[in-house]
Each structure stands twice: as C-alpha cells, then as structure tokens.
Amino acid sequence: MLNRYLSFLYIKYFFIILSALIIFFVGLDFLQNAKSLPNSANLQILYILYKSFYAIDILLPITIVFAMISTKISLIRSNELVAIYSIGYDKKSVIKPLFVLSFLITLFYILLHTTSFSYANENADNIKKHKFLTSATQNLFFKYNNYYIYFKKLYPFRKEAKDIKIFLMKDHKLEEIIRAKSAFFKNNSWKIENATIVKKIDNKNPKLKILKSKNIDILQGFKPKILDRVYEGKTSFSIIDAILAIKLLKEQNINIQKIKAVLYSQIIYPFFAPFLMVILFYFVPITQRIASITIFSFGAIIFSLSIWGVLYALVRLSFTGVLIPEITTLLPISTLFIISLLFYKKY
Known part of the structure; x- marks a missing residue:
C-alpha cells in the first residue's frame, strides 16, 4: 500500500511539473519565433509538436528530481512522512519506490532515443528555416x-x-x-x-x-x-544511428569522439537524475519542526539545477571535441553513482 501511494504521488507531480515546463519552454519559443514560421497551420502545429519533444529531451531528467522534491514536500506538509516513519518504515522503504520509478522513466527516456525522437529539434528548425519539414x-x-x-x-x-x-x-x-x-x-x-x-x-x-x-x-x-x-x-543522432556510425567510421579510420559523446549523453548522462534523487533524499527533514521546508526546497532546487547545469555544459563541451566523453560524462555520472550508494548505505 505504501509503495502504491508513494508511486501515485510521485507520478502525479512528475506529470504536473513536466507539463508545466514543456508549456513554458514551447510557449516562450513560439512567441520568439512566431514571425519566422510559415503561415500554414499544419506546419505550425508540427513545429509546436517537435519543440515539445525537444523540451522533453532536455527537461525530463531534471523533472525526475523535481518530482521527488515535490513529493517529499507534500508528505512533510501533511505530516504523512513522520507518520510513515512512526509505524516502522525507514528511509530505504520510502525512497525505494521513487527510485525504481525514476529508473524506469530513465530507461524509457533512453529507449525514446532509439527512434526519430532524437531528431525532433532538427525537424522543428527545418520548418522554421525552410518552411517545410525536410x-x-x-x-x-x-x-x-x-x-x-x-x-x-x-x-x-x-x-x-x-x-x-x-x-x-x-x-x-x-x-x-x-x-x-x-x-x-x-x-x-x-x-x-x-x-x-x-x-x-x-x-x-x-x-x-x-x-x-x-x-x-x-x-x-x-x-x-x-x-x-x-x-x-x-550532433543529433539516434542511439541506433550513432552505433552504426561508430562501426562504419572505425573501418574508415575517422575520429569517432563526437559520436561517442552523443552516445554517452543519451545512454549514461540521464542516470544522473535517479542518483541525485538518492543524495538529496538523505537531507529531507522529517517534519516542519526540524527544518524550514521553504529553505530546504529552495536549496534542493538550486543544488539540482547547479548539478544539472554543470553536467549539461560538460556534455555540450564533449560535442565540440574539446574534452573526451569519458571525462565529461562517464566520470561525473560514475562519481554520482558512488556518492549515492554511500548515502543509501547511511539510510
């Protein structure tokens, strides 16, 4: 029952936050580029659709973290979190269903990148620049x-x-x-x-x-x-196209660092979200009497955005070939995994 209830809360906040971020992202983009779009209503709808997919591509990982923060704040404000602990549940029991859900969402997010979802922003740009899809x-x-x-x-x-x-x-x-x-x-x-x-x-x-x-x-x-x-x-590849490109370019002795960077960004980078969730949950107060919920939520959001921003910047640097993807993606995510594992053992 506890797992089901926590899962319901988490999914609810996940979709609310993701929808709000997508509407803000696409709405702002549409207002900025409305004059550059073709007069065709069909193409404008397609532009909005592709930009929505692109927004999901960018914002879904951080939404996973924000949904956990919102779920915990809701439980603290209603005093449900202290009640859960008082009947014998520990922190591991509370974080487990949220982590499993975030992990499954991350796997689904990676699976999306095996499809034409990876080319959503390019399709939107084609509509804006060339007035048609291709x-x-x-x-x-x-x-x-x-x-x-x-x-x-x-x-x-x-x-x-x-x-x-x-x-x-x-x-x-x-x-x-x-x-x-x-x-x-x-x-x-x-x-x-x-x-x-x-x-x-x-x-x-x-x-x-x-x-x-x-x-x-x-x-x-x-x-x-x-x-x-x-x-x-x-630098827009689906996972399948990136793997094929690496295989073919190796045979031609062509540098594959940029394509490896794209592949790492699609397969490894998204896992920062569930690992970051585990770290943040360690600092979640039990009740409002112990710590200010406003200060905690503000600090958690700023910390999450900072980690997300640094990782995203490192990934973009690897696209340019300035740094190798093993340093920009593999090393930071591995470090986050180790830190999250250490925090989980402290629960």
Missing part, C-alpha cells in the same frame, strides 16, 4: 575506402541524393569517374541508376572509355542520416 544538405564531399564521393544535394529524410560524382583512386591515380543524376538508399546501400562511367582503358593508353550502367551499389551501411550528420558535423 531540407537538403548541399555540396557534400567525403571519402569512402578508395572512393571520393560528391553529392550536390542530399535529402536525409527522403533517402535521396542528387547530382552524384564518384572518383575512384588507386595508388594516388584517378582510375574511374562515375556520374549520375540521382541515387537512392535502399536495402542498406546506395543505388545509383543510369550512371555514366568514364575510365581508362589501361595504364599505358591515355584514351578513355565511356560506359553506361543501369545499377551500381555503393556505400554499404552508410545511411543518409549518418552521412548528413558525420560529414556536416551535426
């Missing part, structure tokens, strides 16, 4: 094995590229040029149709041979979103 990356030039590839336009969400040129190099010599008007990503590779191939007849003969090819497969595994983000320096 946008093209222009003049993309990159290397893959012995190929140097140029896409004049890449449409990641349509999985399509326009005006393709591919240069095959062997022993620092140009061996072959492939040109095509378009290419499509299908069955885990890029399909180039109706390509024109210009190649040397042999090394001794300066003449060129021009061929026509209906189908050419290239760039196995390089999804359009991976190409767009890796070679344009973007």
Whole structure:
C-alpha cells in the first residue's frame, strides 16, 4: 500500500511539473519565433509538436528530481512522512519506490532515443528555416575506402541524393569517374541508376572509355542520416544511428569522439537524475519542526539545477571535441553513482 501511494504521488507531480515546463519552454519559443514560421497551420502545429519533444529531451531528467522534491514536500506538509516513519518504515522503504520509478522513466527516456525522437529539434528548425519539414544538405564531399564521393544535394529524410560524382583512386591515380543524376538508399546501400562511367582503358593508353550502367551499389551501411550528420558535423543522432556510425567510421579510420559523446549523453548522462534523487533524499527533514521546508526546497532546487547545469555544459563541451566523453560524462555520472550508494548505505 505504501509503495502504491508513494508511486501515485510521485507520478502525479512528475506529470504536473513536466507539463508545466514543456508549456513554458514551447510557449516562450513560439512567441520568439512566431514571425519566422510559415503561415500554414499544419506546419505550425508540427513545429509546436517537435519543440515539445525537444523540451522533453532536455527537461525530463531534471523533472525526475523535481518530482521527488515535490513529493517529499507534500508528505512533510501533511505530516504523512513522520507518520510513515512512526509505524516502522525507514528511509530505504520510502525512497525505494521513487527510485525504481525514476529508473524506469530513465530507461524509457533512453529507449525514446532509439527512434526519430532524437531528431525532433532538427525537424522543428527545418520548418522554421525552410518552411517545410525536410531540407537538403548541399555540396557534400567525403571519402569512402578508395572512393571520393560528391553529392550536390542530399535529402536525409527522403533517402535521396542528387547530382552524384564518384572518383575512384588507386595508388594516388584517378582510375574511374562515375556520374549520375540521382541515387537512392535502399536495402542498406546506395543505388545509383543510369550512371555514366568514364575510365581508362589501361595504364599505358591515355584514351578513355565511356560506359553506361543501369545499377551500381555503393556505400554499404552508410545511411543518409549518418552521412548528413558525420560529414556536416551535426550532433543529433539516434542511439541506433550513432552505433552504426561508430562501426562504419572505425573501418574508415575517422575520429569517432563526437559520436561517442552523443552516445554517452543519451545512454549514461540521464542516470544522473535517479542518483541525485538518492543524495538529496538523505537531507529531507522529517517534519516542519526540524527544518524550514521553504529553505530546504529552495536549496534542493538550486543544488539540482547547479548539478544539472554543470553536467549539461560538460556534455555540450564533449560535442565540440574539446574534452573526451569519458571525462565529461562517464566520470561525473560514475562519481554520482558512488556518492549515492554511500548515502543509501547511511539510510
């Protein structure tokens, strides 16, 4: 019964706080950018929806902590917390259902990042900048094995590229040029149709041979979103795309620190919230007679925001490549875990 009641209180405050923060975040953003948005009501609704998803992405971890603080303040003001302790329950019994719920919410939050949820802010920005949902990356030039590839336009969400040129190099010599008007990503590779191939007849003969090819497969595994983000320096990846990008870029001997930073921020960083909950709960007063609830709540909120702000700043620094993600994400979250474990043993 106690677990059910505490869980109900926590979930209630979690959704109230999250909803309030989302409305404030999206409302403020909409007021600032309303003039830049297209006149289409459908696109404006989509913009608000994607910005709401982005708000959840940013604010959900700190909401987990705020919901615990609100739950405890409610229990203290109604004298329910002291009553719970007086009938034989200890601090571990009280924090356990809240920690389990926060842990499950964090796992769900991580699961969301395996979907297109990770690209919500990018979709919203496309609507604001380009007046439609998808946008093209222009003049993309990159290397893959012995190929140097140029896409004049890449449409990641349509999985399509326009005006393709591919240069095959062997022993620092140009061996072959492939040109095509378009290419499509299908069955885990890029399909180039109706390509024109210009190649040397042999090394001794300066003449060129021009061929026509209906189908050419290239760039196995390089999804359009991976190409767009890796070679344009973007840091919005889903977990699945980030893992695939790391695997592919390792084979090409390309630096993967930024993508690792994104992956750590999506899988490891969110766990700061349940660990921070355990630490804060240690300082929760039993009744209003022992300590001022106003001072406690103010201090807990400021402390939580400070920890959240520092961790978020470190994560953003790792995106730029200034610091490695093991220092900016793995080390702080591991430290929080150890501290929370020590506090839990003191309960």
